[in-house]
Amino acid sequence: MFKIILFSLIAIFSFSTIFAQTDNVSKARAFVDLLAKKDFSAAETYFADEVKANLPAVKLAEVWNSLVAQFGNFKRQTDVKTEKVKDFEVVVIVGEFERANLDISLTLDKNGKIGGLFFTPSQTPNQNAETYKVPEYIKPDLFQERELTVGTGEWALPATLTMPKGSGKFPAVVLVHGSGANDRDETHLNPANKPFKDLAWGLASKGIAVLRYEKRTKQYGSKFVADNKFTVKEETIDDSLSAVELLRKTEGIDSKKIYVLGHSLGGYLIPRIGEIDKQIAGFIVFAGATQHLEDVILQQNTYFAMLDGAISKAEQAELDNLKQLAAKIKSLKETDRNSSEFYFGAPASYYLDLKNYNPLTAVKSLKQPMLILQGERDYQVTMTDFQNWKNALKDKPNVTFKSYPLLNHLFMSGEDVPNPADYKKTNHVSAEVINDISNWILKAKKK
CATH class of the missing domain: 3.10.450.590 (Nuclear Transport Factor 2; Chain: A,)
Structure with missing residues (x-):
């Protein structure tokens, strides 16, 4: 594995x-x-x-x-x-x-x-791959899509705006990816599983516009990683802010009701995004991590090693190597910022930028309403992270929390012991999650 x-x-x-x-x-x-x-x-x-x-x-x-x-x-x-x-x-x-x-x-x-x-x-289609099937909760007659571009210049990103049909000013959501070279649908292992497409079409069916875009590491992979000094600012934050600004200028969008949903890494960075743009109407933390990335990687791999009930000598040796690499990341100093060495797919600058970042501290300064959602079968970002968000925001009356016993990291249902095989099964974001997000946004819109 x-x-x-x-x-x-x-x-x-x-x-x-x-x-x-x-x-x-x-x-x-x-x-x-x-x-x-x-x-x-x-x-x-x-x-x-x-x-x-x-x-x-x-x-x-x-x-x-x-x-x-x-x-x-x-x-x-x-x-x-x-x-x-x-x-x-x-x-x-x-x-x-x-x-x-x-x-x-x-x-x-x-x-x-x-x-x-x-x-x-790959963008090259595989004839044997399963294809996306429209879930029952989506009503294609109620929305339409058009292509836009997020950002300008050398990092401009292809994007899709899903708009409810009809007149008026619609609330809108920007979808911010998790880690990795994600496409705008956040297609995950099984090419039929597209959680961001589910969210976009599901929310648009309920009167909420959604903007999703190719992640910079997907659109410009080799060009992007050739820069050994990038941080989450270049990887994620800048483009999410450009997407919000694009919506503000888009006809038919209520510029005062633009929300940001951050999945996984995107959720981890919600406080950073909110600190920069204080006019965003609210935030949805969608299985948002709370711990340093090197710690998350070690926890995940420990979980994988224990799936069969015991850690073998080879697995323990691998975990020991990961611990050493995590310790090396934690020992990085400013003098290492220009190093060409990569750790878990990112340069020293990436980790140094996050070294003193604590999302649980930073999130307390946000004044906007927040919705914190978590799947209880998620082994990548766990219920420990969910509890961390709850502890940090327990005194905020405008924050709503909900977890789902049967859902995984993609907010898709599963059974038995959570494991990577979940992601190979064709599935969709739960209708309950779509309803909860839409109800929260539409309720806020009426205030």
Whole structure:
């Protein structure tokens, strides 16, 4: 099982300092061939030293076997493209699995060694993949959609505005993603599961406009991560604020009734977003984390290791490595800000920016109403986080809390012991959640 998971992140980054090579496609294809043959020892020899240290053959096997478990057997390589980003050269190969296509992105250094590897859902469709099915609570006749652009310049993002039909000024919600290279629907493992699409169509069916957009790390993946100094400001916050500002200027939107829903990492950052834009009408924390990301990763992986009832020696060794990496993150100093080393997919600057950030302290300064929602079957952001929000905001009369016994991190229902297999089942955001959010917003609108 792939144990290094940051919320919905399926990625390994460990960039070398200089990338430039002309004959990389054949090397990248040969590497993927070795993965398909499960010759992980041979594949490991393609890595730069720093990647080899963090992703030896045994861990590479876990990553690949997890992908196969989630998406079915690997069938073949199809399209390939290359991109130069500053001094980086990136080769992206579309890997066709039984149930989905993945973009396998590799960066190669001046010696032709792989310095970065990550897997993301591909825009190239897979004919065998399940497709999105409209849930019963959605009423397509009651809304319409149009394409917009969030932001301007080099980081402009494709977006979709879902608008209720009819005249008048509608309240609106901006959807802010969790961790990882998410599309505007927050498509998650099973390509039929699109929680942000469920939210947009479900809320629009009840008279609430919704704006969702491609995440910057999805739209500009290799270009974005080539900058080894990015923080959550560039990854998430700036674009969420641009989305709010776009809605304020959009005809048919009540500019005084614009809300922000933050999922997972997005929920963790709600206090930061609210501190900057005090005119936002209210916030929805949707399974929002409260703890430092390196601690969350360690907790998640400990949970995975215990799913079979015991931690093996190999699993304990892996957990010990994760503890050491988490400790290294906590020991980062300002002098490390310009380091090219990546930790769990992010540079030192990312963690230094969050080092002194405590969402539970920062949220107390927000004056707007808030709705805090949590699935009780969520093993990524847990009921401990939900209780942390409740403790921090217990004296705020304009904050509403609700948890759902049967729902997971995507607010989709499940049974038995929560585990990653939940995300492979075709499902939808619970109708109860849609109703609770819409009732809360519409009730606030009447005040």
